[in-house]
Amino acid sequence: MPHNRPRSGRRNGVQVARVVEVVGIGAGDPGQVTVEAVAALRRADVVFFLDKPGQARELSDLRQLILDTHLPEGGYRVARAEDPPRRREADAYTGAVADWRSRRAEVCQQLITEHLGPDETGAFLVWGDPALYDSIIAVVEEVLARGEVDFEVRVRPGISSLSALAARHRVTFNQIAGSVQITTGRRLATGWPAQVDDVLVMLDSGNTFLRYRDEPGVTIHWGAYVGTADEILVSGPLAEVAEHIVATRERARAAKGWIMDSYLLRRQTTDPV
Incomplete structure (x- = not known):
């Protein structure tokens, strides 16, 4: 206001x-x-x-x-x-x-x-x-x-939880000459942001990353409860680790009754114009 x-x-x-x-x-x-x-x-x-x-x-x-x-x-x-x-x-x-x-x-x-x-x-x-x-x-x-x-x-x-996530995975938010966008699962479900190769995603209760597991060259750096004793980290090619993340997320949520997680989706940087 x-x-x-x-x-x-x-x-x-x-x-x-x-x-x-x-x-x-x-x-x-x-x-x-x-x-x-x-x-x-x-x-x-x-x-x-x-x-x-x-x-x-x-x-x-x-x-x-x-x-x-x-x-x-x-x-x-x-x-x-x-x-x-x-x-x-x-x-x-x-x-x-x-x-x-x-x-x-x-x-x-x-x-x-x-x-x-x-x-x-x-x-x-x-x-x-x-x-x-x-x-x-x-x-x-x-x-x-x-x-x-x-x-x-x-x-x-x-x-931020995103800063902590990137530090835990030892990665940067963006690649050389690349852009990064911070968004939500609700927004990501409408499509990968234009002219962006790195997407940091929060508030995704629906595992929206699954929509992109068949896209070539996409990797994911995912984390739950980052910065706490219950921290969970998974990283790798999205096609290979997507289902593992879904299962891990479901087990963690069932065990604790709540979950706080985020992830970085990354695809190979396109040449800058």
């Missing part, structure tokens, strides 16, 4: 002492949390947890591990709320996401109002990097736009 709010600690000439930090915490490895992120967390009076239901609460346990690793002395409070589920049966994807963000904004506004004092700092912990396929920045902006509570927003970048 566009607006002209400054990013300083002043609103309409009045100093705002309340601060909300949006902190990227990486893909799960406490060693990949940046020095800037650790400093921000150490300034926090309260850390906000949006808990997932069921077995996915393990994600909250990983957040707590990161806090325990970098803030062993404590000194902060934890305020928790249930993360509203997205209505996945909705026909209009964009509308469903907008509805989900608004319901998350309601929850976040309540957390900030009830648990963050007028001179305190609160922190939302975001997987990977807050700028990449995460909604908390937009959610916090919606809370501000409502005008019922005021605070300064600060965003701390993190190591």
Whole structure:
């Protein structure tokens, strides 16, 4: 939502002492949390947890591990709320996401109002990097736009799951003189992006890479739970490893009740024009 709010600690000439930090915490490895992120967390009076239901609460346990690793002395409070589920049966994807963000904004506004004092700092912990396929920045902006509570927003970048994936496989995002596109399984299902040889794919519940296993020269670098103790990596010619990835993914999801995975699809670079 566009607006002209400054990013300083002043609103309409009045100093705002309340601060909300949006902190990227990486893909799960406490060693990949940046020095800037650790400093921000150490300034926090309260850390906000949006808990997932069921077995996915393990994600909250990983957040707590990161806090325990970098803030062993404590000194902060934890305020928790249930993360509203997205209505996945909705026909209009964009509308469903907008509805989900608004319901998350309601929850976040309540957390900030009830648990963050007028001179305190609160922190939302975001997987990977807050700028990449995460909604908390937009959610916090919606809370501000409502005008019922005021605070300064600060965003701390993190190591994305895609960066961690590429590092684990010891590859780069793109080839020499080549382009790379970050997309979703939903988008990839409509076709391989034009003039792109390397495609980084997130949010693919349908194993969309199977559509391209018969295309010559395509390789895949896939990873699940990257950066955690349960990390799984598979790499090779897509035609040879596609079914193995599908089976591995199904077993992992059945065992844990949830999965976070991504992959890089790569085909031989075409000569630049």
